[in-house]
Amino acid sequence: MDIQLSLSHLGYLPESPKILTLLPGDASGLPDAIPFYLRQNCLRMPRTVKGEDKPEAGFSARFPAPYDLLRGKLVPGEGTASLYRGELRKISSRWGEMWQADFSRFRTPGSYQIETDWQISPPFAIRDRVYDRIIAGYLTFLRAQRCGTAVFGVHDACHLDDGILDSDGSPLAAAGGWHDAGDFRKWLAFILYHVDALLTLRERLGEDLGRGGIAPDSLLDEVSWGNTYFHRMIDSSGQVYEDVAGGGTPAGSALTYENDWWFENHPGCYGDASDNRWTDNVPNSGDERRIRTTYNPLVQWAFVQVQARASRHLRSPQAEKCLQLARRAAAFGRQCGHDRRTLFLGAEVRGELELLAAGDTSLDLHAFISSAQELMQRQAKAIEGLSGYFTEAEARDGFRSIAFAADPALTLLRLWELRSMLPDAAVAEQAREAVFEYIENYLLVDASSNPFSLTPYGVYLNPPHRDRQLFRDAGNGRGVRTFIHPFNSQGIVHGTSSVLMSHAHLLARAASLLNQPAWRGPAERLLHWCLGHNTLNRSLFSGIGYRQPVGYSFRIPQIPEAMVVGFIGRPDDSPYLEESTAIEWNTLEYWSVPFLQAAQAACWLRG
Numbered sequence: 001m002d003i004q005l006s007l008s009h010l011g012y013l014p015e016s017p018k019i020l021t022l023l024p025g026d027a028s029g030l031p032d033a034i035p036f037y038l039r040q041n042c043l044r045m046p047r048t049v050k051g052e053d054k055p056e057a058g059f060s061a062r063f064p065a066p067y068d069l070l071r072g073k074l075v076p077g078e079g080t081a082s083l084y085r086g087e088l089r090k091i092s093s094r095w096g097e098m099w100q101a102d103f104s105r106f107r108t109p110g111s112y113q114i115e116t117d118w119q120i121s122p123p124f125a126i127r128d129r130v131y132d133r134i135i136a137g138y139l140t141f142l143r144a145q146r147c148g149t150a151v152f153g154v155h156d157a158c159h160l161d162d163g164i165l166d167s168d169g170s171p172l173a174a175a176g177g178w179h180d181a182g183d184f185r186k187w188l189a190f191i192l193y194h195v196d197a198l199l200t201l202r203e204r205l206g207e208d209l210g211r212g213g214i215a216p217d218s219l220l221d222e223v224s225w226g227n228t229y230f231h232r233m234i235d236s237s238g239q240v241y242e243d244v245a246g247g248g249t250p251a252g253s254a255l256t257y258e259n260d261w262w263f264e265n266h267p268g269c270y271g272d273a274s275d276n277r278w279t280d281n282v283p284n285s286g287d288e289r290r291i292r293t294t295y296n297p298l299v300q301w302a303f304v305q306v307q308a309r310a311s312r313h314l315r316s317p318q319a320e321k322c323l324q325l326a327r328r329a330a331a332f333g334r335q336c337g338h339d340r341r342t343l344f345l346g347a348e349v350r351g352e353l354e355l356l357a358a359g360d361t362s363l364d365l366h367a368f369i370s371s372a373q374e375l376m377q378r379q380a381k382a383i384e385g386l387s388g389y390f391t392e393a394e395a396r397d398g399f400r401s402i403a404f405a406a407d408p409a410l411t412l413l414r415l416w417e418l419r420s421m422l423p424d425a426a427v428a429e430q431a432r433e434a435v436f437e438y439i440e441n442y443l444l445v446d447a448s449s450n451p452f453s454l455t456p457y458g459v460y461l462n463p464p465h466r467d468r469q470l471f472r473d474a475g476n477g478r479g480v481r482t483f484i485h486p487f488n489s490q491g492i493v494h495g496t497s498s499v500l501m502s503h504a505h506l507l508a509r510a511a512s513l514l515n516q517p518a519w520r521g522p523a524e525r526l527l528h529w530c531l532g533h534n535t536l537n538r539s540l541f542s543g544i545g546y547r548q549p550v551g552y553s554f555r556i557p558q559i560p561e562a563m564v565v566g567f568i569g570r571p572d573d574s575p576y577l578e579e580s581t582a583i584e585w586n587t588l589e590y591w592s593v594p595f596l597q598a599a600q601a602a603c604w605l606r607g
């Protein structure tokens, strides 16, 4: 690997934390302190060159033969002025040796690069509203993921013939919505949350979107586009269906919905890719994709949540339709109940909250407060080690989730945000304290375990295969990892961008709502990791930054403005991202979940 000079490729707000990391690759023998120079983008500093390579030997002084622009040592004080200088210092971390510097003090807006003897950083900006680029990318990405229509430059009209019920094969018109990832599957557990993200953007961006040339109504248009699909995925009894094209059970396997559908709070774990295909777009021709009609309490309550939210934004008669369906879904969810796992409990509380906010009066307030308190009782209260993280019921295990890592805390933050609608101020105050505990005693404490301030994947009460993979000490005999444990029962090793971006969203949102400005920096550090300030100097956004890994997308190799699932961890809990073109989904698949979280983090960081 080349020596890399790594930072946020997009750049920084003036007040952002700004960490620079030099990654030595295989080279050794670098000095413990390495000077760096921040300068105007594009205008390189002069370097010493040997006689035969003198600049005048080439066709221009700025591009001397033989075109090796990093040859020689920098000559400070000549040519381009450095606007800021500092020193990278060698550090030893659990992820190896690297050189780091903090240039947060430099706040002058502009367009820059940082130069050292060994390497030059990617160009980056310092300016207000720099993260708006993430929001713009997200909207372009989501438009490109539309299913059931042509997307200019991306794909022709697709899947107009979705789909047939898995129960009896009868047709149900369920075209529309969005592809979730680098395939054509339409999982409600994941893509429903785009509605929440779009509405959050609408609330936070105000008129800035229109001033920037994006029609403000385009957000509501996108919500309505999703609802063309979602509103077909609920039956007359109020049950919400789970997915279209998730796929069947792999041939020859003994996997069952009851035992194997969920892993680490992630649904859909064994659905094969048999419906990840183009269809002829003609209903009843025989190649229609299957609609999974199973009851999933997460999907049920996510539906309630986002449709109740949408009813407060959309115009009549769409608004009434959303609220009516949310009420119907809630009634079904209350009647069917669930197994009280932390993920379902949080989703139910969130769904009931949004119904209440939408003016629905069917809520049993006593039961609601009891559920909220049950959720808060799941928080670890440890005297030593990590504390404040969520566990499953009866402390059977830590709560861990790739897609929904921050959901319990986001639910409690939302409860505090909507506290004026509750008769009991005490429960809102408890929720505020719970969010505080989760951030201060869990996320931020464990973030100090690594040189990029990454927040943890999760805590393990009974770490599996402890002889083969590292669990760091979380206190009380418990283990913690930054990345999912690779040796696991289902062989699923999933990248962590969604975990980090959901934490970034939580930190940014809580910083604003709970008036804790110190949490903005940690949120930004997580964004910076995905924007290139990581152990490989690679941006995980296909359309933002430079040096992207090769995305994994099964039928449409390049999806515009996508975000990859990101780094996994080696057994020793150090980061790994596939850099070759031997692409595999684990680190490289495009996925909507991290992006919808990143976009929300960005909008709360606007101030």
Ligand SMILES: [Zn+2]
Residues within 6 Å of the ligand: 146, 147, 148, 158, 159, 179, 184
């Ligand atoms: Zn499609």
